[in-house]
Amino acid sequence: MTEERSATDIFRLLSDDTRIDILRAVAVAQYELEQVGSGAAQLAFSEIYDYVEVENTSKLSYHLGELTGTYLRKSDDGYSLSHAGERIVRFILSGNYEQPDSFGPESIPGTCLFCGEDSLEARLSHQFFRIDCTECDQQVMGQPITPAQARTRGDEDLIRSVQLRSAEDYRQIRREMCPECGARLSGEIIEIPESPLPDSDTFVVTSSCEECLREYNSPLTYTVVHHPASIAFHWDHGIDVTSRGIWEFHDRVYDGRWTSKQVASDPDEYEVVLRHGDDAVRFHLDSSATVNRTERVRRERGEF
Numbered sequence: 531m532t533e534e535r536s537a538t539d540i541f542r543l544l545s546d547d548t549r550i551d552i553l554r555a556v557a558v559a560q561y562e563l564e565q566v567g568s569g570a571a572q573l574a575f576s577e578i579y580d581y582v583e584v585e586n587t588s589k590l591s592y593h594l595g596e597l598t599g600t601y602l603r604k605s606d607d608g609y610s611l612s613h614a615g616e617r618i619v620r621f622i623l624s625g626n627y628e629q630p631d632s633f634g635p636e637s638i639p640g641t642c643l644f645c646g647e648d649s650l651e652a653r654l655s656h657q658f659f660r661i662d663c664t665e666c667d668q669q670v671m672g673q674p675i676t677p678a679q680a681r682t683r684g685d686e687d688l689i690r691s692v693q694l695r696s697a698e699d700y701r702q703i704r705r706e707m708c709p710e711c712g713a714r715l716s717g718e719i720i721e722i723p724e725s726p727l728p729d730s731d732t733f734v735v736t737s738s739c740e741e742c743l744r745e746y747n748s749p750l751t752y753t754v755v756h757h758p759a760s761i762a763f764h765w766d767h768g769i770d771v772t773s774r775g776i777w778e779f780h781d782r783v784y785d786g787r788w789t790s791k792q793v794a795s796d797p798d799e800y801e802v803v804l805r806h807g808d809d810a811v812r813f814h815l816d817s818s819a820t821v822n823r824t825e826r827v828r829r830e831r832g833e834f
């Protein structure tokens with residue numbers, strides 16, 4: 531068992547230029563030395579000494595000793611980054627402690643989930659990419675972005691990256707994985723009385739990460755969009771849901787092509803139907819929004 535250290539101890543270890551230089555040097559050296567398929571390179575003491583400006587070997591030895599256990603791992607073959615070392619050094623190298631560049635407000639294609647108007651406007655607001663409706667003033671989407679994500683892209687490419695991240699996050703949340711920290715999520719379906727959501731879907735799935743305290747909320751219909759049955763169904767109709775932002779589906783919920791309803795109580799069961807033309811895919815979900823069964827259906831006599 532390693533001795534448990536406080537967050538203050540862990541961050542205090544980094545308040546030293548030489549240690550930050552060491553972590554950066556290990557990342558740079560690994561980047562330069564790694565061969566394809568060889569795994570993370572282990573750096574010998576002498577190799578790190580070549581990369582870092584430090585007065586003498588005993589100083590380097592002292593700083594390596596301080597970092598080892600938290601930010602570095604040491605084996606017989608040398609030093610490599612630990613999980614915390616990886617996270618911190620990638621954070622530093624990518625400049626993700628800077629403020630993101632500004633973007634927008636820019637009009638963006640899509641429909642407002644609340645009023646049905648095609649009047650969406652996107653902009654960066656601190657660390658969030660958010661989309662608001664200029665007609666009813668509701669926020670229809672908000673997603674964290676990183677400063678590097680904004681800095682390395684033009685406007686169009688930034689929107690594309692938000693679409694991809696949106697799809698990726700939904701896919702992970704659907705599999706009960708926190709996109710932020712990787713911990714297991716627990717989902718719960720709640721009905722919102724006097725919901726501002728369209729009548730076609732008044733349920734919200736709330737998934738909470740008890741580790742990093744992120745919370746993810748979405749209409750019930752959206753939780754099945756990245757299920758393989760939906761991906762295949764939409765692909766068959768020429769739509770790649772894996773490269774679309776979730777706000778691009780607002781029109782389907784607003785006009786009632788996508789619906790959810792509760793079909794049983796104790797234990798609670800729900801049904802979500804995603805329609806496209808005369809075809810639909812139907813999902814049966816339990817109270818934790820887990821899909822138990824799916825089926826494709828075709829419209830008959832005007833009904834699904």
Ligand SMILES: [Zn+2]
Pocket residue numbers: 642643644645646647663664665666667668
């Ligand atoms: Zn609106």
Ligand SMILES: [Zn+2]
Pocket residue numbers: 708709710711712713739740741742743744
């Ligand atoms: Zn988390």
